[in-house]
Amino acid sequence: MILDGRAPIGPIETQWERHCRDLKLINPANRRKYKIIVVGTGLAGASAAATLGELGYNVETFCYQDSPRRAHSVAAQGGINAAKNYTGDGDSVYRLFHDTVKGGDFRSREANVYRLAALSNNIIDQCVAQGVPFARDYAGYLENRSFGGAQVSRTFFAKGQTGQQLLLGAYSAMLRQIRAGNVRHHSRAEMLDIVLLEGEAKGIITRDMVTGEIRTHAADAVCLCTGGYANVYYLSTNAMGCNVTAAYRAYKKGAYFANPCYTQIHPTCIPVSGDYQSKLTLMSESLRNDGRVWVPIKKGDNRPAGEIPVVERDYYLERKYPAFGNLAPRDISSRSAKEVCDEGRGVGPGGRGVYLDFADSVRRLGENSVRQKYGNLFEMYERITGENAYAQPMRIYPAPHYTMGGLWVDYNLQSNIPGLFVLGEANFSDHGANRLGASALMQGLADGYFIIPHTIANYLAVSGPGKADLDNPEFAKAREDVNTFIAKILAIQGRRTANDFHAALGKIMWEHVGMSRSEKSLKTALRLIPELREQFWEDLKVPGGNADLNQELEKAGRVADFLDFAELMTRDALSRDESCGGHFREEHQTVEGEAVRDDETSSHVSAWEFRGGHEIPEMHKEPLVFENIKPAVRSYK
Amino acid sequence: MKLILFIWRQQGADDPGKLVRYDTSEISAEMSFLEMLDVVNEGLVKDGKEPIAFDHDCREGICGTCSQVINGVPHGPQERTTVCQLHMRQFKDGDKIYIEPWRARAFPIVKDLIVDRSSLERVMQAGGYISVHTGCAPDANSILIRREDAETAMDAAECIGCGACVAACPNGSAMLFTAAKVTQFASLPQGQTEAKHRVCMMTEVMKHEGFGSCTNHYECQAVCPKGLKTSFIARLNREFLKALDSPEMPESFSGGFLNRGNPSR
Numbered sequence: 064m065i066l067d068g069r070a071p072i073g074p075i076e077t078q079w080e081r082h083c084r085d086l087k088l089i090n091p092a093n094r095r096k097y098k099i100i101v102v103g104t105g106l107a108g109a110s111a112a113a114t115l116g117e118l119g120y121n122v123e124t125f126c127y128q129d130s131p132r133r134a135h136s137v138a139a140q141g142g143i144n145a146a147k148n149y150t151g152d153g154d155s156v157y158r159l160f161h162d163t164v165k166g167g168d169f170r171s172r173e174a175n176v177y178r179l180a181a182l183s184n185n186i187i188d189q190c191v192a193q194g195v196p197f198a199r200d201y202a203g204y205l206e207n208r209s210f211g212g213a214q215v216s217r218t219f220f221a222k223g224q225t226g227q228q229l230l231l232g233a234y235s236a237m238l239r240q241i242r243a244g245n246v247r248h249h250s251r252a253e254m255l256d257i258v259l260l261e262g263e264a265k266g267i268i269t270r271d272m273v274t275g276e277i278r279t280h281a282a283d284a285v286c287l288c289t290g291g292y293a294n295v296y297y298l299s300t301n302a303m304g305c306n307v308t309a310a311y312r313a314y315k316k317g318a319y320f321a322n323p324c325y326t327q328i329h330p331t332c333i334p335v336s337g338d339y340q341s342k343l344t345l346m347s348e349s350l351r352n353d354g355r356v357w358v359p360i361k362k363g364d365n366r367p368a369g370e371i372p373v374v375e376r377d378y379y380l381e382r383k384y385p386a387f388g389n390l391a392p393r394d395i396s397s398r399s400a401k402e403v404c405d406e407g408r409g410v411g412p413g414g415r416g417v418y419l420d421f422a423d424s425v426r427r428l429g430e431n432s433v434r435q436k437y438g439n440l441f442e443m444y445e446r447i448t449g450e451n452a453y454a455q456p457m458r459i460y461p462a463p464h465y466t467m468g469g470l471w472v473d474y475n476l477q478s479n480i481p482g483l484f485v486l487g488e489a490n491f492s493d494h495g496a497n498r499l500g501a502s503a504l505m506q507g508l509a510d511g512y513f514i515i516p517h518t519i520a521n522y523l524a525v526s527g528p529g530k531a532d533l534d535n536p537e538f539a540k541a542r543e544d545v546n547t548f549i550a551k552i553l554a555i556q557g558r559r560t561a562n563d564f565h566a567a568l569g570k571i572m573w574e575h576v577g578m579s580r581s582e583k584s585l586k587t588a589l590r591l592i593p594e595l596r597e598q599f600w601e602d603l604k605v606p607g608g609n610a611d612l613n614q615e616l617e618k619a620g621r622v623a624d625f626l627d628f629a630e631l632m633t634r635d636a637l638s639r640d641e642s643c644g645g646h647f648r649e650e651h652q653t654v655e656g657e658a659v660r661d662d663e664t665s666s667h668v669s670a671w672e673f674r675g676g677h678e679i680p681e682m683h684k685e686p687l688v689f690e691n692i693k694p695a696v697r698s699y700k
Numbered sequence: 701m702k703l704i705l706f707i708w709r710q711q712g713a714d715d716p717g718k719l720v721r722y723d724t725s726e727i728s729a730e731m732s733f734l735e736m737l738d739v740v741n742e743g744l745v746k747d748g749k750e751p752i753a754f755d756h757d758c759r760e761g762i763c764g765t766c767s768q769v770i771n772g773v774p775h776g777p778q779e780r781t782t783v784c785q786l787h788m789r790q791f792k793d794g795d796k797i798y799i800e801p802w803r804a805r806a807f808p809i810v811k812d813l814i815v816d817r818s819s820l821e822r823v824m825q826a827g828g829y830i831s832v833h834t835g836c837a838p839d840a841n842s843i844l845i846r847r848e849d850a851e852t853a854m855d856a857a858e859c860i861g862c863g864a865c866v867a868a869c870p871n872g873s874a875m876l877f878t879a880a881k882v883t884q885f886a887s888l889p890q891g892q893t894e895a896k897h898r899v900c901m902m903t904e905v906m907k908h909e910g911f912g913s914c915t916n917h918y919e920c921q922a923v924c925p926k927g928l929k930t931s932f933i934a935r936l937n938r939e940f941l942k943a944l945d946s947p948e949m950p951e952s953f954s955g956g957f958l959n960r961g962n963p964s965r
Contacts, residue, residue, distance in 0.1 A: 185835070443760070
């Protein structure tokens with residue numbers, strides 16, 4: 064089937080405005096008759112819940128954390144882009160749009176990206192009004208900095224904690240609506256299934272993570288704002304609890320999963336230090352503004368960094384990409400780091416690391432200046448590694464960080480299931496095959512504050528209120544299915560822990576479906592994943608029962624979904640026979656090792672439909688048409 | 701290294717709890733504290749025993765989920781460091797480590813090391829926001845903010861809501877938590893309109909939730925992983941005094957809240 068993203072026709076500059084004019088409205092007095100479920104309370108979920116609550120809808124929110132303020136958006140460090148052009152360096156909505164489409168390696172939907180760029184300015188206004196303490200200059204105006212992959216300074220930031228501050232802004236706005244009675248929130252509640260009535264999304268099943276109770280919730284529409292799936296790699300910069308379960312179970316109910324192979328490996332993370340490692344820590348890539356990336360020219364050069372003279376160092380990003388240098392996009396920087404380490408020139412224990420060196424900046428600006436800009440990051444680095452990065456270079460290595468793929472949505476952010484909307488990282492639409500720095504926060508908030516309030520009304524006005532009834536047997540059936548799934552997990556009583564399986568899966572994915580992929584490696588993964596899954600269902604050990612707080616049970620359910628999802632992701636990577644953005648197929652590269660896209664055959668979104676059990680899913684294509692920005696070879700030289 | 705752990709185990713809110721001893725070996729100095737507990741838990745699960753329940757999520761010191769009292773100190777021995785960022789190089793071979801949950805009247809225990817901190821959320825709901833509807837904001841640069849004020853607001857806004865301040869305070873006070881939000885908004889022009897209402901409502905709910913009030917022990921400042929200062933509490937008190945006699949002051953306030961100290965005394 065050919066999928067239609069239903070983007071409006073006509074000039075891109077006015078598409079959204081014209082589209083809003085055509086969307087149906089719901090009168091303020093009628094809005095409280097509509098119930099909307101929002102799952103996940105990060106930037107997308109909290110901003111959506113707050114705005115829908117303000118409008119007068121009856122909103123119910125869910126998160127697995129003990130408070131919405133802890134959603135992993137909180138960890139974004141660097142900043143948020145907007146086309147304000149406050150610095151007068153030639154930025155515009157068009158340029159942000161252009162950079163984002165190019166950064167995504169021409170695999171995103173133009174109309175969505177333009178809208179995102181246009182709304183970026185409203186986000187900054189909104190956040191400032193909420194009291195988000197963005198950095199200011201001495202005259203009191205907002206400060207900007209440049210960020211990976213951009214040649215203008217358009218990034219707004221709040222120290223190294225921009226995600227935290229934006230999330231707290233959205234969280235506060237949501238709390239105001241809880242206080243006002245428009246939003247009802249459930250913490251420590253995990254969504255385990257979605258309920259469809261006559262093909263439309265009308266409710267969810269949750270597990271109360273304290274009592275184990277399985278609950279049914281009916282609504283007129285459901286918004287999934289459940290983040291990404293980078294934890295399929297086990298080690299990633301995501302929080303321990305981040306998972307694919309909500310999205311994957313929606314997929315099993317018929318929602319299409321788009322471009323699951325697009326994953327972003329972030330270049331500036333602290334390298335792995337041992338087998339017990341539970342997660343990887345990101346160092347904001349804003350560090351690349353003042354740090355220089357290098358490795359020794361000689362293989363196996365074990366001298367301390369300070370004893371290697373400049374002429375024996377390879378500043379490989381500056382050498383290969385003189386125009387962008389250390390600010391080259393994430394996929395390019397990550398792959399280059401892997402390359403030099405594969406050549407045996409990596410630094411630190413195990414040789415999986417490259418230097419990020421601040422010596423020149425300290426000399427140029429003084430240690431105090433560097434401390435002022437990055438002090439908290441240097442402290443964090445020291446806490447984790449025990450090393451002082453003012454005196455010796457940091458060691459960094461790429462780590463899975465963000466996932467551009469997600470549930471397929473149309474221009475209204477509605478999946479192919481009517482009534483099921485998907486926001487933020489959980490959807491697929493805006494970043495194509497690679498996301499530029501400081502644009503995830505932008506997308507989460509654009510979706511939640513400024514897009515969903517308009518588009519969901521259009522659906523609700525047509526479908527009408529109060530169609531879902533908890534007495535409908537579909538709810539009882541879905542609850543039964545969830546209970547059966549949990550009972551099945553508890554009954555295995557084998558020998559290996561959920562963590563053990565998760566780590567094993569992560570190893571397969573990192574090795575074979577990681578930074579670079581080949582037909583051979585992907586086929587190997589397609590053999591190994593089902594084997595591991597089989598072992599999981601035979602040899603898993605989960606102690607305790609379902610009737611109280613059971614963290615092993617929570618983990619096991621998520622790992623079960625990752626084991627299924629990993630196969631889908633691998634299949635997608637195999638079918639995408641080109642290199643683009645974060646998806647690098649070894650078969651498709653230039654002699655210099657740059658990615659080679661195939662616009663003839665692969666300029667499309669791959670949206671996968673579940674076919675039951677472990678049948679091969681069916682792929683639907685949404686053709687990508689570029690009317691405003693001509694696809695070109697993405698060059699950062 | 702080898703360690704002797706004494707960890708608080710408690711099945712549920714109404715069950716009695718106790719410290720249970722666990723002997724560990726093969727702990728590396730490069731591990732984080734929570735990775736050390738992961739190792740203990742993997743062992744327990746493989747032996748068919750229930751693992752130790754503890755709250756954690758981002759493991760990079762920003763989400764505020766992790767919450768353990770280590771050898772009597774919330775978040776453990778390293779300054780300005782959450783439990784998840786604490787690394788085992790802070791300990792030495794043969795150390796005895798006591799691990800307990802946050803203890804405060806307003807934080808009932810859920811299981812083992814996990815507590816219920818929803819009381820903090822209700823304090824925030826009472827006024828921890830600026831009431832601006834989505835879409836009606838003026839251009840961001842039309843509100844000029846002195847850099848010093850923006851920095852004060854940012855310093856206060858760094859609070860991660862972990863609740864260590866409450867756990868450390870002999871009065872179980874959430875004044876540092878509340879003061880952080882009050883200070884953030886009181887420092888900004890956007891926050892002025894609702895300033896009196898905010899401080900009254902937030903302190904009222906704080907009292908209602910069973911938190912004590914500040915009697916200058918400074919324990920909160922000592923354990924705060926984000927380095928929040930008690931000067932914010934002074935700011936809270938000033939904002940509170942400014943609101944006295946204003947129509948925003950709830951009637952339930954007899955004015956004597958600020959120095960009430962420990963509510964259970």
